[in-house]
Amino acid sequence: DRHRARPFPGGGWHERHATPEPEQMEDTTAQGPGFAISLTRVPPGLAETPELALRQVADAFGGGGEHVHLLRSDPDRPPLIVYGRYEDPGSEQAQADLARIRAMDVGGRAPFSRAILVPAGAPRASDTGPTRHDLRGAKRLLGSDAVYTLQIGVYAREDKQRPSASDRAAFKKAAEQAVERLRREGEQAFFYHGPNGSMVTVGVFNDSDLDTSVTPPLESPRLKALRGRHPNNLLNGRGVREVVRGEGGEMIPRMQESRLVLIPE
Numbered sequence: 566d567r568h569r570a571r572p573f574p575g576g577g578w579h580e581r582h583a584t585p586e587p588e589q590m591e592d593t594t595a596q597g598p599g600f601a602i603s604l605t606r607v608p609p610g611l612a613e614t615p616e617l618a619l620r621q622v623a624d625a626f627g628g629g630g631e632h633v634h635l636l637r638s639d640p641d642r643p644p645l646i647v648y649g650r651y652e653d654p655g656s657e658q659a660q661a662d663l664a665r666i667r668a669m670d671v672g673g674r675a676p677f678s679r680a681i682l683v684p685a686g687a688p689r690a691s692d693t694g695p696t697r698h699d700l701r702g703a704k705r706l707l708g709s710d711a712v713y714t715l716q717i718g719v720y721a722r723e724d725k726q727r728p729s730a731s732d733r734a735a736f737k738k739a740a741e742q743a744v745e746r747l748r749r750e751g752e753q754a755f756f757y758h759g760p761n762g763s764m765v766t767v768g769v770f771n772d773s774d775l776d777t778s779v780t781p782p783l784e785s786p787r788l789k790a791l792r793g794r795h796p797n798n799l800l801n802g803r804g805v806r807e808v809v810r811g812e813g814g815e816m817i818p819r820m821q822e823s824r825l826v827l828i829p830e
Contacts, residue, residue, distance in 0.1 A: 601647035601685040612643040653759035654682040655719040683827040700755040714766040718799040721762025
């Protein structure tokens, strides 16, 4: 995943410890505002015993398996298996963990290369309330088919410091101006304001646009076309350089790519 004015901090593998028992792992059911990294969905055949799938995925993380848990966001589908919990999807820690997880090598494969950040609870209200371009209102306006959107930018501090009130105001203004500009250019653009920064996304997609039954997942022509117009995920308007693992295990430098994220309920 691509773009940032400086590289993400490395994650690396944790020292391997015994994987926690499933009952020790959090089972999140909309426990309040926050995000998690979606790794995979429990297969339908294990819907009645999701702990078995959870254990297998958690084992790939070694000592980090304690951060892997179930997220029950849709009562009509098996739960997601997710990693961590983040107040702001644009935070340094969330983005660093996402980059590390996507690059993980498990038995010569990259099983989490399409991991995405998803809402793990009720959305946090912004200081100004939702508007027609606020991502939090997309489902209400567009219906339940509004599942994914393409993240193409983040406005946030480029160090690890908490933003000040003036910083947050500047990030909000920049994101909203970017959305207005994209809308004038004909894009279906949205913003999402978090406590540490603001995100800019374009497009609305549903499950028919992403076939996750194969690896890597297949994307619809309209999703590919939008990625073609917005290939990168920018930080404060600039590209982010990162290093990812190639199919042959080699480390490849590239710009961080735009990424699909789930639209909040």
